[in-house]
Amino acid sequence: MANKREDYISWDEYFMGVAILSGQRSKDPNTQVGCCIVSQDNKILSMGYNGLPTGCSDEEFPWNREGEDPLETKYVYTVHSELNAILNYRGGSLEGAKLYVSLFPCNECAKAIIQSGIKEVIYDCNKYKGTPSVAASMRMFDAAGVKYHPYKRTGRKIEIEL
Numbered sequence: 001m002a003n004k005r006e007d008y009i010s011w012d013e014y015f016m017g018v019a020i021l022s023g024q025r026s027k028d029p030n031t032q033v034g035c036c037i038v039s040q041d042n043k044i045l046s047m048g049y050n051g052l053p054t055g056c057s058d059e060e061f062p063w064n065r066e067g068e069d070p071l072e073t074k075y076v077y078t079v080h081s082e083l084n085a086i087l088n089y090r091g092g093s094l095e096g097a098k099l100y101v102s103l104f105p106c107n108e109c110a111k112a113i114i115q116s117g118i119k120e121v122i123y124d125c126n127k128y129k130g131t132p133s134v135a136a137s138m139r140m141f142d143a144a145g146v147k148y149h150p151y152k153r154t155g156r157k158i159e160i161e162l
C-alpha cells in the first residue's frame with residue numbers, strides 16, 4: 001500500500017498562496033494586493049485584489065501615486081483587495097471568518113472587516129507599518145476583538161506552469 005504524501009502545503013500556505021495569486025490579477029503598477037477569506041472550518045469563501053470598480057476602465061483611469069490633482073491619482077478610485085473580497089462574497093454572513101491578505105489592512109478596510117464579522121486577520125507584508133492608517137486599523141481591531149498576526153513564511157517555493 002502506498003504511503004500518504006507528506007510534502008503537501010499547510011492550510012496557512014494554501015490560503016496565503018491563494019491571496020498572493022489573487023493579487024497577480026491587480027493592474028496597479030506599484031503594489032499588488034490579494035486577499036482570501038476563509039470559514040472557521042477552512043473553506044474558501046471569497047477572494048479579491050486591488051482594482052478599479054466595475055465599469056471604470058483600467059486604461060482610462062490613472063495609476064499615478066502622486067499628482068497635484070488628487071483626481072489624477074489612483075487613490076481616489078481603487079477598491080482595496082480586502083473590500084473587494086468582502087463585497088465579492090455571495091453567501092450569507094462572514095461572521096467568524098478569517099481573512100488572509102498580502103498587505104496589512106488600511107483603516108477603511110479595517111472598518112469593513114470589523115463590520116462584516118471577520119474575527120481574524122493573517123497578513124504577509126506590513127510595509128506601511130507606523131502610518132496613521134495602519135495604527136488606526138490596529139486600534140480598531142484591538143477594540144473590536146479582531147485578532148491579527150503576521151503569516152509565518154515557510155520559504156517553500158511553488159512553481160506553477162500556466
Ligand SMILES: Nc1ccn([C@H]2C[C@H](O)[C@@H](COP(=O)(O)O)O2)c(=O)n1
Binds near residue numbers: 104105
Ligand atoms: N491593505 C491594502 C493596502 C493597499 N491596497 C491597495 C491600494 C492601492 O491600489 C495599493 C497601494 O498602493 P501604493 O501606495 O503602495 O502605491 O494597494 C490594498 O488593496 N490593500
Ligand SMILES: [Zn+2]
Binds near residue numbers: 082107
Ligand atoms: Zn484598504
